[in-house]
Amino acid sequence: MSNFRWGILGTGGIASAFVEDLRLANGHVVTAVGSRSLFTAQEFAKKTPGARAYASYAELVHDDNVDAIYVATPHPWHKEHTLLALNASKPVLCEKPFAITAVETQEMIKAAQANNVALLEAMWTSYLPHIASVRKILISGVLGEIYSVEADHGQRLADRGIARLVDPHLAGGALLDLGIYPVSFAHMVLGAPDTITSSAVMTDRGVDAQTSAIFDYKSGAQAIITTNMIARTPCRAVISGLLGRLEIDSIFYNPASMRVVLTDGTTTQYPNTYLGHGLREQAIEMARVVSNGQLESALMPWSQTLAVMQTMDQIRSQIGLTYPCEN
Ligand SMILES: NC(=O)c1ccc[n+]([C@@H]2O[C@H](COP(=O)([O-])OP(=O)(O)OC[C@H]3O[C@@H](n4cnc5c(N)ncnc54)[C@H](OP(=O)(O)O)[C@@H]3O)[C@@H](O)[C@H]2O)c1
Incomplete structure (x- = not known):
């Protein structure tokens, strides 16, 4: 079986931890990394020999040598970066919280359906x-x-x-x-x-x-x-x-x-x-989902991701927690 090839979108703390843990998974490689700066992408790529460094997320998601994108940017950009990858027909493993609101979550799920590509929440606990x-x-x-x-x-x-x-x-x-x-x-x-x-x-x-x-x-x-x-x-x-x-x-x-x-x-x-x-189990599940032609994982189905975000919305409404970035 050929390796499952990951593209890393965003080069922060959790992206490093994910790449580190992925080394313990058989059949997974990081083939590309995208950052807002070429220098940062190149520095990150040094940890993953053979990975191509991109100076933008848009270039990363169009790399034909990538089987799935791991979205590891801060929460306010999860929707934008997930849609970027899904609309380039790339499966996405998106960090938690999946989005800022349930409305954003629905948009992301709809984009996965429309593009017929897999979308998983990186609620890594669910896959352990x-x-x-x-x-x-x-x-x-x-x-x-x-x-x-x-x-x-x-x-x-x-x-x-x-x-x-x-x-x-x-x-x-x-x-x-x-x-x-x-x-x-x-x-x-x-x-x-x-x-x-x-x-x-x-x-x-x-x-x-x-x-x-x-x-x-x-x-x-x-x-x-x-x-x-x-x-x-x-x-x-x-x-x-x-x-x-x-x-x-x-x-x-x-x-x-x-x-x-x-x-x-x-x-x-x-x-x-x-x-x-423990971050690699979600990657292994993503490869299984993609190879089976599925769009979501039974371990963290879209219905659960959405229900969680609806609950988060309700809690936020009760405690008066609003964000300038929410729509
Ligand atoms: N699963 C877990 O255990 C776990 C642990 C920690 C965090 N997380 C989640 O992962 C996400 C990222 O967390 P992190 O701790 O890795 O964050 P971080 O260290 O701040 O890194 C985020 C990365 O996102 C990119 N980015 C894009 N737009 C940005 C902006 N406007 N401001 C800052 N960074 C931006 C940057 O990469 P470039 O400069 O390369 O573009 C940055 O390095 C969060 O949603 C968080 O909840 C999950």
């Missing part, structure tokens, strides 16, 4: 092996009916000089960057909430420093999600049902150990044996 085990455990029914999901994601980042986290013009704030993980996790377990109650503390620049939300479901279940960019929180997730609970250790959205603890005291451990960062 321990999450495959979570899905199996939920389907098995061993936990009984699920009534509670708790997940938190707090990192001390606000004082680290990361512009895109604190600047409203870059769609900053904890919710979009960090809160997306617990929000997405709750959707995976319980689906879209029926009602949402949120509260936030805002920074003096008008983005959320920390946000918490309770998701209520008609079934009687609740999900409690918290996120903040000021202080590190445990970053754990717990799913509780009538017969027991599943505890995912820190950091729950990375490859992580976990255990099932049943109400009779029986405990089953799931050690974490994963090697590497």
Whole structure:
């Protein structure tokens, strides 16, 4: 089988981490990188020998030696850069949060359909092996009916000089960057909430420093999600049902150990044996989706990406978080 060839769009921190982890995946190569500057593209290409450097994203997406584009720019440009690639008939793996709003998300999905090319959200957690085990455990029914999901994601980042986290013009704030993980996790377990109650503390620049939300479901279940960019929180997730609970250790959205603890005291451990960062699993899924002629992944279907962004919109509306860049 020939290699799956990646084009990297944007040369920031996560693009470097993705390329690094891709080295651990068989059959994946980076053949091109696009930046807003040729120098930056060339510097990045040094990490990926053989990769062609482009001085613009537009040139990158037209490279015939690329099978898929990884969009790794800040959130406000996810839609623009995804559409650029899709309209050049290139499959896209787009970083989280997928977009700024659900409306943007719909536009991106429509473009994938119109161009008949694959589009995946780089919610990398969804493609990880321990999450495959979570899905199996939920389907098995061993936990009984699920009534509670708790997940938190707090990192001390606000004082680290990361512009895109604190600047409203870059769609900053904890919710979009960090809160997306617990929000997405709750959707995976319980689906879209029926009602949402949120509260936030805002920074003096008008983005959320920390946000918490309770998701209520008609079934009687609740999900409690918290996120903040000021202080590190445990970053754990717990799913509780009538017969027991599943505890995912820190950091729950990375490859992580976990255990099932049943109400009779029986405990089953799931050690974490994963090697590497975990960003390559989404790339492997993309290659599988493309080679099967599919447009989306069952592990993170468009319906879920859209539902997550609708929830994000609702939370933002409740906490008064608006961005100059949103449409
Ligand atoms: N999956 C994860 O674990 C994870 C982790 C971190 C971030 N992310 C997501 O990945 C995205 C990028 O995050 P990052 O931390 O890699 O950001 P970053 O280090 O700031 O890099 C973003 C890159 O985007 C390009 N870019 C295009 N327009 C830009 C603009 N107007 N301002 C700044 N950069 C611009 C730049 O590349 P060129 O100069 O080459 O054009 C820049 O290097 C975000 O949406 C974030 O949520 C995901």
